Amino acid sequence: MAQFPGRSPTSVAMRRIQAELNEWLLHPPEGCRLESFEPLLNWVILVQGPENSPAPGLPRLYDGELFRLAINFGDHYPLEPPEVLFVPPSPVHPHIYSNGHICLDILYDGRNGGWSPALTVNKIALSLRSMLASNTNKARPAGDMDYCQRTRGRSPKQTNWEFDDDKV
Amino acid sequence: MTFDVEIVRWHAVASWTWNAGDDVCGICRMPFDGCPPDGKYPGDDSPVVWGVCGHAFHLQCIQKWLQSQAQTDQRCPFCRRAWEFKAAAPSS
Numbered sequence: 001m002a003q004f005p006g007r008s009p010t011s012v013a014m015r016r017i018q019a020e021l022n023e024w025l026l027h028p029p030e031g032c033r034l035e036s037f038e039p040l041l042n043w044v045i046l047v048q049g050p051e052n053s054p055a056p057g058l059p060r061l062y063d064g065e066l067f068r069l070a071i072n073f074g075d076h077y078p079l080e081p082p083e084v085l086f087v088p089p090s091p092v093h094p095h096i097y098s099n100g101h102i103c104l105d106i107l108y109d110g111r112n113g114g115w116s117p118a119l120t121v122n123k124i125a126l127s128l129r130s131m132l133a134s135n136t137n138k139a140r141p142a143g144d145m146d147y148c149q150r151t152r153g154r155s156p157k158q159t160n161w162e163f164d165d166d167k168v
Numbered sequence: 169m170t171f172d173v174e175i176v177r178w179h180a181v182a183s184w185t186w187n188a189g190d191d192v193c194g195i196c197r198m199p200f201d202g203c204p205p206d207g208k209y210p211g212d213d214s215p216v217v218w219g220v221c222g223h224a225f226h227l228q229c230i231q232k233w234l235q236s237q238a239q240t241d242q243r244c245p246f247c248r249r250a251w252e253f254k255a256a257a258p259s260s
Contacts (some may be wrong), residue, residue, distance in 0.1 A: 012196055012232075015205040019197040078195060079236045117233050118194040118245035 013077040020120050032125045043071040050133035061138045067091050078117035083155050092138050099148040101156035105163040186216045195229035204228045218254040219244050
């Protein structure tokens, strides 16, 4: 497709992304704004830090912060998950690395992955926001620096994730 | 008083819809009454199928998803229960 140099998205992918864009524009998820969808295969979403605290009496960890989320659709979307990562500076969270990679099973397919073609960018954005809203420990994952060095220039989809921590 | 009426021309219009409970296919997000992105005609050429879990998809769409998954791990995209085709569409 001349529109996307070096890429050949399927017609299924193109029409599905277009349908999701239409749905998003009609019903955007709370606290999120689509900053850019040009080219159509690469979206940038502005995510507001949730203003509420995880429980009464606990601090509001991300109130007033603003993050950028990059969504890069593959040629075979939605059979494969889109690449989803925060544009640094990423939120400080035990499941988010400083390079923006996110440890969340629904973002990945394969052995441990939880991706489903019934998920949409809208639902992904909601999941990430609730991941921030429920956090009580504003810290980076263990081995953050090491991970960022090892994965420099690589997509988070190439990481062999382990999703064993349901507590955070 | 009665009239004798002779029908010269008769033009019937019918409407149909898939009884799928949802408006759009959860995989391609196209209306069930339309066709999936790689289908040409709605209706019998773009059939809607159900899993035993009750979730419906275009046949083309669910087949592509199942083919992309391991043989041993075929699940419904909505509820993640093991996917099994329901024998026939439910009638109401």
